[in-house]
Amino acid sequence: MTRTEARALGLSARLTRGKSLGLNLLHLEKVAYLPGTVSPKDCPVRTAIGTMEGYVPGEQPQDRRYIKLNTNENPYPPSPHVLEALRNAVAEDLRLYPDPTARELRAKAADVYGVGPDQVLAGNGSDDLLSILFRACVDAGAPADVAYPVPTYSLYDTLAQIQGVEPKTIPFGADFALPTEALLAVGARLNLICNPNSPSGTFITAATIADFARRAKGVVVVDEAYADFARESALSLLATCPNVVVLRTFSKSFSLAGMRIGLAFGSREIIAQLNKVKDSYNLDRLSLVAARAALEDLPWMQANVAKIKATREILVGELREMAFRVFASESNFVFAVHPKLGGDNLYRGLRDKGILVRHFTTPALREGLRITVGTPEQNSALVSTLRSLLT
Numbered sequence: 001m002t003r004t005e006a007r008a009l010g011l012s013a014r015l016t017r018g019k020s021l022g023l024n025l026l027h028l029e030k031v032a033y034l035p036g037t038v039s040p041k042d043c044p045v046r047t048a049i050g051t052m053e054g055y056v057p058g059e060q061p062q063d064r065r066y067i068k069l070n071t072n073e074n075p076y077p078p079s080p081h082v083l084e085a086l087r088n089a090v091a092e093d094l095r096l097y098p099d100p101t102a103r104e105l106r107a108k109a110a111d112v113y114g115v116g117p118d119q120v121l122a123g124n125g126s127d128d129l130l131s132i133l134f135r136a137c138v139d140a141g142a143p144a145d146v147a148y149p150v151p152t153y154s155l156y157d158t159l160a161q162i163q164g165v166e167p168k169t170i171p172f173g174a175d176f177a178l179p180t181e182a183l184l185a186v187g188a189r190l191n192l193i194c195n196p197n198s199p200s201g202t203f204i205t206a207a208t209i210a211d212f213a214r215r216a217k218g219v220v221v222v223d224e225a226y227a228d229f230a231r232e233s234a235l236s237l238l239a240t241c242p243n244v245v246v247l248r249t250f251s252k253s254f255s256l257a258g259m260r261i262g263l264a265f266g267s268r269e270i271i272a273q274l275n276k277v278k279d280s281y282n283l284d285r286l287s288l289v290a291a292r293a294a295l296e297d298l299p300w301m302q303a304n305v306a307k308i309k310a311t312r313e314i315l316v317g318e319l320r321e322m323a324f325r326v327f328a329s330e331s332n333f334v335f336a337v338h339p340k341l342g343g344d345n346l347y348r349g350l351r352d353k354g355i356l357v358r359h360f361t362t363p364a365l366r367e368g369l370r371i372t373v374g375t376p377e378q379n380s381a382l383v384s385t386l387r388s389l390l391t
């Protein structure tokens, strides 16, 4: 069958390199043809890009109003101090480029988190910082350059594919324990630990990460998107582990997912290298203002986090009463598996009733659901809908 014939039948065509023969082989897969997947013949992009599917973020539906518990956003509005600062920043000087070095934001962050300003890099969300790290550390065709435990944040797979490498993924141990020895055996230049992990919500202590980082030869990135909801941060390791980079986001605990702000913390040397890779003006003027104002109002964030943690515990109790197995969460979401109804059925049942949660189709995760902790009212609607689906 030729590629054109395959397309006519709605099959996807992939060009991959045959390992044993060193030849380019055409593989045809029985899946719907994906518009984003093209062969190098059709479109002159790198083979790594033409053959990948691209990251699929959680749905941001426009068709109706859902109770949105699918992308770990915060259910509460941002701090009034941030909104006021933003209103004042909508002004004539938006015609000027923003500060490419985010100097004022880095100074404030350094003060708040107890590091030097040149140990901080600001990003357009922490996804931007992850992309910068992959571009800085991962060579095309060098699979041992990147390693991480799975299942985890699936953007890591996509970023590895963009660099043209198949990452070394190591299954988490029992109860999502860090597979330290297996990761060390890879010896990757870029190691990623999502902590708390998504989608499990589970947590690894700073002491365990320190033990790994001291013995790892590469950079150890601790993706702390959800750390404000957890018991501790790996930021304390920066003083003793020069290979640790900690990533934070303003999308969760600060209720600012729409502004796209992240911070990376690391040694002066690593941050200086990452600076070479970032876009010149990767944060716009408004994001810089919002981030600084958010850091000026930490008590607001802490109160917001306390509310979500309290609601999380109530939600976990209610899910367990319905026989769900719920992993111990230190995040603003929980991962729950029901012994009778699979994740897909529950996801669809909830969606029909106007409640969106996240269902992953990968074998390790497809039995469960990742549910963002909402307001008490949103959680009640979720729980009563789940009860009706289970009876």
Ligand code: PMP
Pocket: 072, 124, 125, 126, 127, 128, 153, 194, 198, 223, 225, 248, 249, 250, 251, 257, 260, 261, 262
């Ligand atoms: N890391 C993890 C583990 C996440 O779940 C997310 C949110 N999808 C991010 C990083 C990126 O967050 P943002 O780009 O909004 O800062």
